[in-house]
Amino acid sequence: MADIVLDKVTKSYPDGTVAVHGIDLEIADGEFIILVGPSGCGKSTTLNMIAGLEDITSGELRIGGQRVNDKAPKDRDIAMVFQSYALYPNMTVRENMAFPLKLAKLDKATINQKVEEAARVLELTDYLDRKPANLSGGQRQRVAMGRAIVRSPKAFLMDEPLSNLDAKLRVQMRTQVSRLQKQLGTTTVYVTHDQTEAMTLGDRVVVMRGGHIQQVGDPQTLYDNPVNLFVAGFIGSPAMNFLPAAVEDSMLRTPLGDLPLGDRMKRTLGAGDAPRQLIVGIRPEHFEDAKLIDEAQRAKGFEFTAPVDLVESMGSDKYVYFTVEGEHAAAADLEDLAADAGGADLPPQDSLVTRLSAESRVRDGADARVWLNLDKIHLFDPRDGKNITLHEGRAAGVAAS
Amino acid sequence: MATATTSAKVKWGFLDAVVVVFALIPVLWIASLSFKTTPTLTDGNFIPRDWTLDNYKLIFQTDQFVRALINSIGIALIATAIAVVLGTMAAYAISRLDFPGKSLLVGVSLLIAMFPQVSLVTPLFNIERNIGLFDTWLGLILPYITFALPLAIYTLSAFFKQIPWDLEKAAKMDGATQGEAFRKVIAPLAAPGVFTTAILVFIFCWNDFLFAISLTSTERSRTVPAALSFFTGASQFEDPTGAISAAAVVITIPIILFVLFFQRRIVAGLTSGAVKG
Numbered sequence: 001m002a003d004i005v006l007d008k009v010t011k012s013y014p015d016g017t018v019a020v021h022g023i024d025l026e027i028a029d030g031e032f033i034i035l036v037g038p039s040g041c042g043k044s045t046t047l048n049m050i051a052g053l054e055d056i057t058s059g060e061l062r063i064g065g066q067r068v069n070d071k072a073p074k075d076r077d078i079a080m081v082f083q084s085y086a087l088y089p090n091m092t093v094r095e096n097m098a099f100p101l102k103l104a105k106l107d108k109a110t111i112n113q114k115v116e117e118a119a120r121v122l123e124l125t126d127y128l129d130r131k132p133a134n135l136s137g138g139q140r141q142r143v144a145m146g147r148a149i150v151r152s153p154k155a156f157l158m159d160e161p162l163s164n165l166d167a168k169l170r171v172q173m174r175t176q177v178s179r180l181q182k183q184l185g186t187t188t189v190y191v192t193h194d195q196t197e198a199m200t201l202g203d204r205v206v207v208m209r210g211g212h213i214q215q216v217g218d219p220q221t222l223y224d225n226p227v228n229l230f231v232a233g234f235i236g237s238p239a240m241n242f243l244p245a246a247v248e249d250s251m252l253r254t255p256l257g258d259l260p261l262g263d264r265m266k267r268t269l270g271a272g273d274a275p276r277q278l279i280v281g282i283r284p285e286h287f288e289d290a291k292l293i294d295e296a297q298r299a300k301g302f303e304f305t306a307p308v309d310l311v312e313s314m315g316s317d318k319y320v321y322f323t324v325e326g327e328h329a330a331a332a333d334l335e336d337l338a339a340d341a342g343g344a345d346l347p348p349q350d351s352l353v354t355r356l357s358a359e360s361r362v363r364d365g366a367d368a369r370v371w372l373n374l375d376k377i378h379l380f381d382p383r384d385g386k387n388i389t390l391h392e393g394r395a396a397g398v399a400a401s
Numbered sequence: 402m403a404t405a406t407t408s409a410k411v412k413w414g415f416l417d418a419v420v421v422v423f424a425l426i427p428v429l430w431i432a433s434l435s436f437k438t439t440p441t442l443t444d445g446n447f448i449p450r451d452w453t454l455d456n457y458k459l460i461f462q463t464d465q466f467v468r469a470l471i472n473s474i475g476i477a478l479i480a481t482a483i484a485v486v487l488g489t490m491a492a493y494a495i496s497r498l499d500f501p502g503k504s505l506l507v508g509v510s511l512l513i514a515m516f517p518q519v520s521l522v523t524p525l526f527n528i529e530r531n532i533g534l535f536d537t538w539l540g541l542i543l544p545y546i547t548f549a550l551p552l553a554i555y556t557l558s559a560f561f562k563q564i565p566w567d568l569e570k571a572a573k574m575d576g577a578t579q580g581e582a583f584r585k586v587i588a589p590l591a592a593p594g595v596f597t598t599a600i601l602v603f604i605f606c607w608n609d610f611l612f613a614i615s616l617t618s619t620e621r622s623r624t625v626p627a628a629l630s631f632f633t634g635a636s637q638f639e640d641p642t643g644a645i646s647a648a649a650v651v652i653t654i655p656i657i658l659f660v661l662f663f664q665r666r667i668v669a670g671l672t673s674g675a676v677k678g
Contacts, residue, residue, distance in 0.1 A: 053570050074576040086571035090589045099585075100575035147575065157574075 002064030002154040002187060003029045004050060009059035011045050019045040021211040022059060030185045034202035036192055037234070038336070042211040043191045044159055050189060051157050052076050064154060079148035083160040085140045087132040094128040097146045104151060118146045121180070138169045145180070155187040162197065174200060195235050199223070207231050209336065225395045229333035229385035232281050232378060238319065238353045242329040245278040245379070252398060254280055255326035256304045259374065262399040268388055279329045281378035284319070287354035289362060290369035300399070301371045308368050309351055313358070320362050322352040322370070331382040374399040428653070435646035442642055456647035466648055468620045469628035474655065476538050476624060477606040480545035485599050487546070488553025489591070493583070495554065496561035514551035522615045529616055536618045544612050549602040556601060560594025596663040603659055625652045
């Protein structure tokens with residue numbers, strides 16, 4: 001058990017590329033922290049530096065208050081679960097799990113007892129004498145976890161441990177990992193590129209991009225108050241809708257219509273260096289079928305009519321796709337998001353994804369009247385991607401006075 | 402469907418048969434010759450009319466052959482052991498580490514493998530005579546290692562590259578030192594590669610004729626392939642073909658044993674299950 005502190009940790013390679021740019025991060029004892037980001041964002045490099053598998057170019061890494069920059073992995077007392085599981089194929093499950101204990105020169109009885117204990121927790125007791133080749137993906141994954149937990153290390157590092165499992169098993173294992181971590185209370189650093197895993201597992205989530213930390217916070221904070229376009233687009237599924245907007249006559253001109261601006265936004269946008277072109281970000285669930293909105297709420301929002309492209313009924317609610325005419329929102333952040341494999345989550349540029357109540361009677365091909373919540377809209381500066389609706393760290397929408 | 406499968410089976414069966422026959426006929430011919438008596442040697446029958454074991458008795462009676470067999474086994478085993486140990490270390494470094502001069506090392510070892518051995522025989526002959534290595538075991542072991550090493554390095558580095566690097570990282574995370582990670586995790590997994598390489602190198606050393614005939618002059622270090630060429634019949638007017646054939650059959654046996662012995666260790670897919678796949 002220990003806290004992990006990264007103090008301006010940088011990784012650069014001899015050829016000059018910098019994978020991680022001086023990141024600062026404090027991971028509390030017992031915390032479950034997720035590093036998430038598209039491929040190449042430096043999350044795995046960061047994890048490998050914590051593990052000691054890669055050297056730290058500059059900065060300091062402290063585990064349990066002790067500087068460990070120059071310590072070999074074996075002297076850091078941390079365990080790691082690999083994406084590929086990295087089970088020793090020539091050893092049985094029992095030998096795999098006993099391996100770290102044997103290296104630690106524990107006596108046989110203790111090793112046996114610890115392995116049996118871990119196997120019981122992970123429901124592997126029946127498979128102890130099998131070779132990894134004769135196990136299913138989920139079982140292999142559990143053996144990899146077992147090898148990590150047997151020696152009760154100071155911290156667990158997990159490098160996309162679930163990404164090789166099929167979708168259904170991944171959801172099951174996600175719950176199991178979460179429960180296991182709560183049960184053991186061991187500091188855990190978990191790397192993933194899957195934002196759903198990040199949101200569901202972590203006490204706190206670190207969103208990374210290009211070797212920089214974009215935002216650190218609990219999942220709800222990241223979802224509700226993203227600091228920039230990248231975090232806004234990366235977190236959430238289906239992803240946030242982005243539309244171009246321009247400030248004209250104290251109104252926000254968007255492809256959906258002219259949105260009213262509250263006093264505070266007017267002041268912000270009135271400043272000399274304020275951008276004229278903006279990007280509006282609206283989450284799918286902040287739309288609603290206008291027919292289902294009561295009068296009190298109607299006043300807080302904005303209504304528009306758009307042709308329905310497609311209706312997907314999920315039972316609990318409906319995903320309705322609208323066609324939006326006009327230009328597309330453009331920014332470097334959005335291109336990054338689209339380039340990432342997670343770009344599959346992003347809606348096609350000329351359609352608007354909305355999540356309406358199941359009671360909505362909206363039909364394919366017809367026009368529909370849609371309401372959107374102005375309090376939940378984000379405005380981004382396309383030049384640097386910053387969220388300009390954030391007020392004291394909280395998103396306040398565009399209508400706030 | 403069924404007919405397609407049958408015709409495919411017939412087709413493949415025929416092809417297999419052609420290959421097997423093509424490969425085995427010369428071997429069986431030699432075996433057949435070794436059992437023939439001298440007068441019937443040239444009768445052209447595939448199955449000997451007149452069976453005899455005299456040829457085998459003859460070669461084991463001559464000191465020449467027994468001594469050469471001992472030389473062959475000793476030289477090939479020593480050269481194989483050294484080449485495999487050095488090759489394992491070099492291949493591990495090549496597949497795992499990034500060090501200055503790595504591509505040069507790989508290039509040079511490839512160059513050696515390509516080098517025509519014939520062009521080296523004369524200089525080697527002179528060098529070995531001058532430094533007293535001529536007609537000694539060491540005088541053969543050294544060039545064998547030189548030419549076996551590129552082979553060993555290439556085969557082994559291919560095997561090492563197949564072993565997921567994550568395993569080594571995992572071992573380190575589990576508390577192993579670099580040495581322990583190699584000994585306890587990597588080496589057992591590389592075993593099939595090591596055995597395959599050992600067989601290839603052993604066959605290379607065992608079969609060599611060029612160096613064996615050029616760098617030896619007496620029974621002291623002459624290996625079997627070279628000794629065969631010095632065979633004579635019972636008298637100098639007798640045709641030694643029968644004896645040579647018998648010797649050829651005898652020296653094939655160690656190779657077959659060697660391969661059969663190690664074959665069980667060369668189990669494909671020993672690494673399966675380590676990682677997803």
